[in-house]
Each structure stands twice: as C-alpha cells, then as structure tokens.
Amino acid sequence: MRNTTAGICAASLLVLANCASAQTSVYDCKPVQLTEADNGAILNADLANDPFMQSHPALTQLNDRVWTVHGYSLANCTFVITDAGVVVFDTGNNIGQGKYFLSQIRSVTDKPIIAIIYSHTHYIGGAAAFLEGAAGDVEVYAHPLLAEISSTEVALAQGRWRRSNMQFGAYLPKAGPDARATTPEPDFDTDEDRAFGGLPVTHAVQDGETVVIGGVTFQFLWTPADTLNSLSVWLPDLETVLTNTVSNMYYPLYTLRGETYRDPNDIIGSYDRLRSLPIRYYAPVHGKPISGKDDVHETLTLQRDAYSYTYNQTVRGINAGKTPDEMAASIHLPPHLADAEGLNEVYSEVSFAVRGIYRGLMGWFDEDTTELHPPEAAVLGQAIVDGFGGGGAVLAAAAKAQEEGDYNLAAKLAKYAVDAEPDNDAAKLALARSLRSLSQVSVSLQAHNFYMTEALDLEGKTNRFAPPADPVFAFSAKLPLMRMSSIDLAKLLESRINPEKSGSLQRVYRLNLADTGEQVFVQIRRGVAEVTGQYSGSVDEDVTLTRPELMAALTGRLPPETCEPISAVCDFFDIFQ
Numbered sequence: 001m002r003n004t005t006a007g008i009c010a011a012s013l014l015v016l017a018n019c020a021s022a023q024t025s026v027y028d029c030k031p032v033q034l035t036e037a038d039n040g041a042i043l044n045a046d047l048a049n050d051p052f053m054q055s056h057p058a059l060t061q062l063n064d065r066v067w068t069v070h071g072y073s074l075a076n077c078t079f080v081i082t083d084a085g086v087v088v089f090d091t092g093n094n095i096g097q098g099k100y101f102l103s104q105i106r107s108v109t110d111k112p113i114i115a116i117i118y119s120h121t122h123y124i125g126g127a128a129a130f131l132e133g134a135a136g137d138v139e140v141y142a143h144p145l146l147a148e149i150s151s152t153e154v155a156l157a158q159g160r161w162r163r164s165n166m167q168f169g170a171y172l173p174k175a176g177p178d179a180r181a182t183t184p185e186p187d188f189d190t191d192e193d194r195a196f197g198g199l200p201v202t203h204a205v206q207d208g209e210t211v212v213i214g215g216v217t218f219q220f221l222w223t224p225a226d227t228l229n230s231l232s233v234w235l236p237d238l239e240t241v242l243t244n245t246v247s248n249m250y251y252p253l254y255t256l257r258g259e260t261y262r263d264p265n266d267i268i269g270s271y272d273r274l275r276s277l278p279i280r281y282y283a284p285v286h287g288k289p290i291s292g293k294d295d296v297h298e299t300l301t302l303q304r305d306a307y308s309y310t311y312n313q314t315v316r317g318i319n320a321g322k323t324p325d326e327m328a329a330s331i332h333l334p335p336h337l338a339d340a341e342g343l344n345e346v347y348s349e350v351s352f353a354v355r356g357i358y359r360g361l362m363g364w365f366d367e368d369t370t371e372l373h374p375p376e377a378a379v380l381g382q383a384i385v386d387g388f389g390g391g392g393a394v395l396a397a398a399a400k401a402q403e404e405g406d407y408n409l410a411a412k413l414a415k416y417a418v419d420a421e422p423d424n425d426a427a428k429l430a431l432a433r434s435l436r437s438l439s440q441v442s443v444s445l446q447a448h449n450f451y452m453t454e455a456l457d458l459e460g461k462t463n464r465f466a467p468p469a470d471p472v473f474a475f476s477a478k479l480p481l482m483r484m485s486s487i488d489l490a491k492l493l494e495s496r497i498n499p500e501k502s503g504s505l506q507r508v509y510r511l512n513l514a515d516t517g518e519q520v521f522v523q524i525r526r527g528v529a530e531v532t533g534q535y536s537g538s539v540d541e542d543v544t545l546t547r548p549e550l551m552a553a554l555t556g557r558l559p560p561e562t563c564e565p566i567s568a569v570c571d572f573f574d575i576f577q
C-alpha cells in the first residue's frame with residue numbers, strides 16, 4: 001500500500017481557530033495518513049490496514065468436532081461433526097457463498113448435512129446450497145422471531161436493501177481511487193451464485209431449549225445482538241459456544257443502512273449471559289475463533305464494557321441536557337477499550353451509536369426548538385447564500401475550508417449552495433469534492449461508502465436511487481413474502497399508495513387471486529388505502545392477478561407489460577423501482 005499524508009491545516013486565523021478547537025476528528029482537520037488499498041481505493045490507513053479489512057480465508061479446527069471457516073467473507077460458517085452428520089451454523093449471504101462453505105466442509109468430512117442453524121437474519125442466503133450435501137431432509141433451527149418476520153420489515157425491505165447496497169459500496173467502482181471500502185468478499189459472475197437461497201425454518205427454538213443431534217447436545221440461547229432474533233448455541237460437552245454476539249470490530253449499535261432500535265441493554269445482557277458459561281472454545285459469526293477460557297472471558301468482558309460505556313455515557317449526557325451533536329463529539333471509548341483488539345471503529349463508529357441511542361430513547365426532538373418547524377432546506381440555503389453575498393462567496397468559503405482540510409465545514413457550506421440552487425453544477429461538484437475527501441479520511445467503511453456514493457451521485461457517475469447494477473446482496477424479501485398470508489401480503493399495498501395519483505379517488509377493488517382462489521378487497525379513500533379480507537359493500541371493479549404478480553408488484557419487480565390488465569394496482573400504487 002502507498003501512504004500519503006492529508007489533512008494538514010493551513011495557517012488561516014478563522015479556520016485555524018475552528019480547527020484548533022475541534023482536532024479530535026479526522027473529519028474536521030485532524031491530520032490523517034492515507035493509503036492506497038489493494039483495489040486502488042484511497043483510504044484512511046488505519047481503516048485499510050486493520051485486521052478486519054485484511055482477513056484471508058482459513059479453516060480452523062477448535063476441537064474434535066467443531067470447525068470454523070473464517071476470513072472468506074464478512075461472516076463465518078461454523079460446522080459441528082456429529083455421529084449422524086454435519087450441523088451447519090450460518091450459511092453466508094448467497095448461494096455462491098454456501099457452495100464455498102460446503103466445499104470446505106467436504107475437505108474435512110463426507111458426512112451428510114443434517115441440520116442448519118441460523119444465528120440471525122443476516123446470513124441465511126446460502127442455505128439452499130447445502131442441500132447438495134444432504135442425504136435427506138435438512139432441519140433448520142432458528143429463533144422464533146426469524147421465522148415470523150414482521151410486515152413492517154417486509155414493507156421496508158426495498159428501501160433497506162438499497163441502503164444496504166450503499167453501505168457496502170455496490171454503487172461504487174470495484175477498483176480505482178473511488179472504489180468501495182470492503183472486507184474481502186467473494187464476487188460471483190452468475191445469477192445463480194448471487195441468488196438468495198434461504199430455507200424456511202423448521203424448528204423455532206425456545207430460550208434454553210436443548211436438542212441432541214447425532215450424539216451432541218445443543219442448547220439454544222436467545223442472545224439479542226444486532227438483531228433481536230440472534231441465537232447462540234452452547235455445546236456443554238464440548239465447552240464450545242457458537243454465537244453472533246462477539247465481533248471483530250466495534251459493534252454497530254446503529255447501522256447507517258437503517259434498522260429498528262438496537263437496545264444496548266439487550267446486547268450487554270447477551271454478553272453477561274455468555275460470560276456466565278465456562279466457555280473454552282468460542283466460534284463467532286464475525287472474526288477469528290478464540291480458544292482458552294481466560295482469553296474468551298477477557299474478550300467478552302472488554303466488548304461488554306465498550307457497549308456499556310457507550311450506552312451509559314449517552315444516558316448520562318441525556319440527563320445532563322446534552323444534544324446528540326454534543327455527545328457524538330465528546331463521547332469516546334477510554335484507551336483500554338478503544339485500543340483493544342476487536343473494538344476498532346472500522347465498520348461502525350461510536351458517534352453513530354450515540355446518535356442511535358439518543359433517538360431510540362428520546363425520539364428525534366433534541367430540545368432545539370428551531371427544529372420544531374424549521375425552514376425548508378431551499379429557503380435556509382438561499383438565506384445562507386444571500387448572507388454570504390451570493391453563491392460564489394459561499395463556494396469560495398467552502399473551497400478555503402477544503403484547502404485547509406476542514407472537510408466537514410467545506411461540505412456543509414457547499415450543501416447550502418446546492419440546497420439554494422439544486423441545478424448549480426459548480427455547487428454540486430464542490431460538495432462532491434468535499435464528500436470524496438471525507439470518504440478518504442473516514443475511519444469506518446460505512447462512512448467511506450456512504451460519502452463516496454453521494455459524491456459520485458452528485459457527479460452523475462451513479463444513481464443511488466436506482467437499483468445497483470451489481471448488488472452486493474440479493475434482494476431477499478421474497479422468502480418472507482412467500483410465507484405471508486395473502487391478506488397480509490396485500491396489506492403491504494397500504495404503504496405503497498401514491499396520494500398524488502389517488503387523492504380524489506374513492507373506489508373499492510376486489511383482487512381475485514387466480515392461482516389461489518382467494519379474494520382481497522382494496523378500498524381507496526382519497527389517498528388512503530385499506531386492505532381487508534372481507535367487504536360487505538358494493539365493489540366498483542374486479543381485478544384478476546396471481547399471487548406471484550402481487551409479490552412482484554410489492555417488491556418493485558412487476559414488468560411494465562404486465563400492468564395493462566391490472567391497471568388498478570399499477571395506476572395508484574408505487575410498484576416500480
């Protein structure tokens with residue numbers, strides 16, 4: 001990797017004074033070493049050189065029965081060789097990853113795959129690949145909440161999928177200075193290998209439930225982590241735990257792609273529960289496995305304390321009346337935690353967690369009453385531009401801040417100019433330049449990829465509101481959609497109605513599902529949709545379609561030529577990506 005130095009502040013009194021009071025962050029003038037990553041991306045050297053970013057495929061044996069495949073992708077695959085066959089713990093993101101994990105299992109044993117355990121929602125997409133290694137039915141064990149994905153999660157699947165692809169750099173080049181920041185992640189050429197291959201859950205396990213599989217005792221523990229449906233598995237006879245709880249980076253108590261609130265108390269409780277076990281072998285979903293009771297306990301304690309510190313100092317700040325901005329700038333892990341292996345902010349950042357905790361506990365209002373009814377961005381931007389004496393003056397100030405390495409300030413100033421004049425190419429390029437610099441100095445891959453994605457979007461090099469040409473993750477909403485009842489499926493139309501198109505419409509449609517024989521009623525009342533399974537009033541129009549067509553409409557994948565016979569769905573609901 002080639003190193004360069006960036007971010008040295010120039011001797012300007014105004015900006016230097018601002019920098020001198022805020023040089024705790026690489027985003028506002030603190031010098032940072034840059035390096036060229038293997039894919040050509042210009043990155044903060046601390047990010048590029050972190051072990052989290054430099055992993056290599058390995059197969060590690062923990063004991064006589066347990067092996068872990070790690071370093072191949074963001075997530076590991078652990079397998080347990082029982083007397084009857086192989087039990088797999090996590091399967092990867094897609095069919096291609098599942099095939100690789102199966103090949104690693106086959107390098108150790110020819111025993112059939114007899115069961116799969118999902119640690120949580122995220123790494124179920126490779127499961128179908130393991131059917132090639134089975135001799136019969138494969139049982140699938142998971143937390144009950146994974147088997148019962150909520151309609152809210154399905155309704156948001158398309159938006160979260162887009163942001164997930166932003167988070168992992170799918171809108172960015174694979175190589176070159178603007179390339180994505182990413183862990184070593186396999187890239188597949190075929191649609192088959194990129195496809196989502198999750199299998200339905202056959203056993204939704206209870207907390208503490210014990211199952212003997214092939215002579216090995218598996219005890220299932222509900223241990224909330226980055227999802228509430230996270231599951232740990234304790235193998236008491238082997239002194240081994242398989243879990244999603246510990247990671248090889250600072251845990252994303254909030255993730256930029258968007259999630260429901262991740263309560264740190266739940267996560268801390270999971271650590272404490274694991275710390276109570278006499279664990280000798282630790283097989284995590286992320287990072288290298290750990291052996292030795294003392295090392296396992298120390299790792300659990302350090303990570304538990306990091307999240308406890310983040311949460312409790314945020315609560316302390318809330319009680320003191322501090323704003324999210326103030327706390328994000330001032331709450332940092334103490335050195336013994338910040339420097340501990342596996343707690344680097346290379347994936348997510350403490351400041352993101354602080355903001356997420358504040359919003360999760362207190363909501364959006366931070367006591368700044370000017371934000372109760374703020375001016376629209378265009379109005380505020382124009383006022384700022386006018387106050388500076390014109391757009392040119394604002395961009396000159398942004399350029400000065402950019403030159404001095406105060407990229408945050410430069411970006412904010414340029415953003416005001418863009419808000420005032422959205423078609424001002426000079427303003428958009430100035431903002432893109434600052435966002436590119438912010439991406440390069442970022443300490444986390446999430447920040448790098450979001451900053452760079454918006455920069456390229458402003459430059460017209462990508463469209464972050466369209467599906468990426470080469471998504472990192474397969475669109476996985478289809479599996480929960482398949483499990484939903486037709487009425488619950490159709491109720492998702494309620495969040496797809498377009499009020500501009502339906503604002504004057506009062507009409508009742510009967511959806512006749514030709515393949516299932518079911519009927520669903522859709523009432524449209526001036527911009528509001530209500531979906532029911534029964535309706536006693538008069539129906540204005542019958543619409544015939546199939547359940548797969550309804551699913552395609554709800555996931556933005558209904559071909560335009562299919563719309564004509566079901567125009568009632570196409571005309572008033574958002575169904576296209």
